[in-house]
Amino acid sequence: GHKAYGVFVAPGTGYRNNxxxxxxxxxxxxxxxxxxxGTHYNGGxxxxxxxxxxxxxxxxNGTMEAIYFGNIKVWGYGTGxxxxxxxxxxxxxxxxxxxGYNAGNPTVSHRYLTAIVKGEPNHWSIRAGNAQSGNLSTYYNGARPNAAGYNPMKKEGAIILGIGGDNSNGSAGTFYEGVMTSGYPTDATENAVQA
Structure with a gap:
């Protein structure tokens, strides 16, 4: 029953702090x-x-680590x-x-979607769920990608929203809230945030 305010990102816009x-x-x-x-997205x-x-x-490769949401299939994608x-x-x-393709990553389209990415040396995870109810699911938990340049990572520490690391701005989406932490959160901590 409470209003939820978000940042509506149309193609051509985005935010960053370097x-x-x-x-x-x-x-x-x-x-x-x-x-x-989870209903506002595109393939940009x-x-x-x-x-x-x-x-x-x-x-x-490996100079950024961010949550992505959308349906572009150029680099990677999941089921559906x-x-x-x-x-x-x-x-x-x-x-x-x-x-490319990983069968463990499903299509998700909750009206309010919790999305999680976390990483540490040669280990990372993707989790998600309905932000209004229920539990988080883990879609991936394991080694860094099977491609050159991602282990070790070379993260640089800027914060972006609604754009790519190189300011690619063809995407659409809506952001309601987010948190970035130092250190690798436990699943239990994330489950408590979700609850």
Whole structure:
């Protein structure tokens, strides 16, 4: 019964802060969650929330770690037609350990969607659920992607919303809330936030 206010991102817009502190760099552990509108998305690059390059350019594989939400299939995708919660790690949207298709990552479209990406040395995870009820599901939990340049990570510590790390701004989405943490959160901590 309460109003929920969000940031509506139309293609051509986005936000970033390249001068942060306390945000993970290099291969340091971090966690992030966001609540998105699971019905507002597109196939543009890239509706992200998370850690990105501090010079607003593509600095190579592993230079960012962000939550992606949408239905682009150029780099990675899951089951069904999307949208999917994936990780934007630069030069790749990953739905699991493999570049491209990962069967463990389902289409999700809750009106209010909890989306989680977290990473630490050679380990990362994707989790998601209905932000209004129920539990989180884990879509991936394992080693860094099976591709060159993602282990160790080279995170730079900027914060982006609604754009890619190189300011790619073709995406659409709605963001209601989000948190980025230093350190790798336990599933139990995330489950408590979800509850």
């Amino acid at each position: 001068n942060t502190n306390g945000i993970a760099r290099g291969d340091q552990p971090e966690g992030m969650y966001a609540v998105f509108d 690059c890239c509706f992200d929330y998370g850690n990105a390059e501090t010079n607003s350019r593509d600095n190579g 037609n999307g949208p999917w919660v994936m990780a934007d790690l630069e030069n790749g949207l990953f739905s699991g350990v493999n570049p």
